[in-house]
Amino acid sequence: MTTFTAYAALQAKEKFQLWQYEPTPLKDSEIEIQVTHNGLCHTDIHMRDNDWKISKFPLVAGHEVVGLVTEVGENVTNFQKGDRVGLGWIRNSCRVCYHCLQGEENICKQGYKGLIVGNHGGFADRVRSGADFAYRIPDTLDSASAAPLLCAGITVYAPLRTYIKYPGMKVGIVGIGGLGHLAIKFARAMGAEVIVLSSSADKATEAKEFGAHHFYKWESAEAKKDLTGSLDLLLITSSAELDWDLAFNLLANNGILCFLGIPVSSINVPLIPLIFGQKSVVGSIVGGRRLMQEMLDFAAINQIKPTVQTMPISQINEAIDIVLAGKPRYRIVLVSEER
Structure with missing residues (x-):
């Protein structure tokens, strides 16, 4: 008997506690991974709390x-034993709808x-999970x-990759957290x-260390004066309630x-600024397989790494x-940790 x-x-x-289970038999299309690292995402907590x-x-x-x-x-032909791999939020999709065929499994028509x-x-x-x-x-x-x-990275990469059309576009980013940084x-x-x-004025130095050209406190008079009518893309990485009229004005x-x-x-x-300014309101959810591998390769080439603190999984x-x-x-x- 195999036990994980x-x-x-x-x-x-x-709270999470040690638990053992017997996995389902490895399918012909699956791989088994010895886990070394897990990013902790707030979604894991939402799932824990149902x-x-x-x-x-x-x-x-x-x-x-x-x-x-x-x-x-x-x-499985794309991996062999010893390969270092990652898994993200999506483990499968219908694979035959228009979106899946374009590598947009994140908006699979069947879900x-x-x-x-x-x-x-x-x-x-x-x-264990599907190799694909x-x-x-x-x-x-x-x-x-x-x-x-594998989650935070693709969540921000996908819309930036989609909407940044040329060098020098003015991109506003609201929030400097796990996604924002x-x-x-x-x-x-x-x-x-x-x-x-x-909303945290004390994050200006960190924002610029991460690569920001400019920093403004949200709702400040300076931001309203300098930025009104200037941003080509405004990315909302926070879940906080904000002044959405101000967001449209920027x-x-x-x-x-x-x-x-x-x-x-x-x-x-x-609606008035939406129509007369031809502005758009969009959402974005993680990313499909095409952008996921592209994002990892882009991060490697440009040495884009999240700022992390590591902890042993026993301290989950x-x-x-x-x-x-x-x-x-x-x-x-x-x-x-080795057991």
């Missing part, structure tokens, strides 16, 4: 997974399958840096003029307001407390 040792929440809102009413327990979370291939299904939705994720010594949704980690990316890219780095590497807006004509974080309530779209509950307190700088990566 994991950290699982046995019921909603319970905030979205889709969690199944016992829950083994973890969807920013890096490790080494230990077993390979009979039909994609999440790695930790009805399936055990990476907070374990080993995990595993990604080769470039040699120049260390595993601790690669892990958060990576958005700054990617946008700078793509040739944008990067403007960061934050957009240039043809400007795009893109939501990554989800505010607690719906927003009222001001302490790490969650740090995230809930809003104190990680800027992503926590859980490192597996």
